[in-house]
Amino acid sequence: MPTLTYGSSLAPAETPRPRWQPLRRGFAGRCPACGEGRVFRKYLKVADSCASCGEELHHHRADDAPPYFTILIVGHVVGTVLLAGEEWWPEAPMWMPIVAGLILAVVMSLALLPRVKGALIGWQWALRMHGFDGTPAEAKFVEGT
Ligand SMILES: [Zn+2]
Numbered sequence: 001m002p003t004l005t006y007g008s009s010l011a012p013a014e015t016p017r018p019r020w021q022p023l024r025r026g027f028a029g030r031c032p033a034c035g036e037g038r039v040f041r042k043y044l045k046v047a048d049s050c051a052s053c054g055e056e057l058h059h060h061r062a063d064d065a066p067p068y069f070t071i072l073i074v075g076h077v078v079g080t081v082l083l084a085g086e087e088w089w090p091e092a093p094m095w096m097p098i099v100a101g102l103i104l105a106v107v108m109s110l111a112l113l114p115r116v117k118g119a120l121i122g123w124q125w126a127l128r129m130h131g132f133d134g135t136p137a138e139a140k141f142v143e144g145t
Pocket residue numbers: 031032033034035036037050051052053054055
C-alpha cells in the first residue's frame with residue numbers, strides 16, 4: 001500500500017490521485033483525468049479514450065451501480081415530494097400525484113443516470129480501479145504471461 005504523500009518517489013502508477021475532482025468531472029460528463037474531453041460518446045456509452053488527453057476510459061466497471069444509485073436518489077426525492085404534496089394539498093385529485101410522480105421520476109432518472117455513471121467512472125479512476133492504474137496495457141500483458 002503506497003503512502004499518501006505528494007511529491008514522493010512513488011512510481012507514476014502509485015502516485016495518489018485526488019478523489020473528489022475526478023468525481024465532479026465525471027458527474028459533469030468530462031474526462032476524470034483532464035476535465036476537458038467527454039466521458040460519453042453517446043447517452044450512456046463510454047468513450048474508449050479521452051479525445052483531449054488520450055486517457056483510456058474503457059477500463060471502467062460501472063455495471064449496475066449507476067442505476068442503483070439513480071433509483072436510490074430518485075426514489076427518495078419522488079417519495080418525499082409525494083408525501084409532502086399529500087400533506088400540503090390533501091384535496092388534490094387522486095390522479096395528480098400519480099402523474100406528477102411518474103413524470104418527475106422519469107425526468108430525474110434520465111437526467112441523473114449519465115451523471116451518476118460519469119461520477120462513478122471518475123471515482124474508479126481516482127482510486128485506480130479496474131485498469132485505471134496508469135500501467136500501459138502492453139506492460140500488463142507482459143506481466144501476465
Ligand atoms: Zn482527458
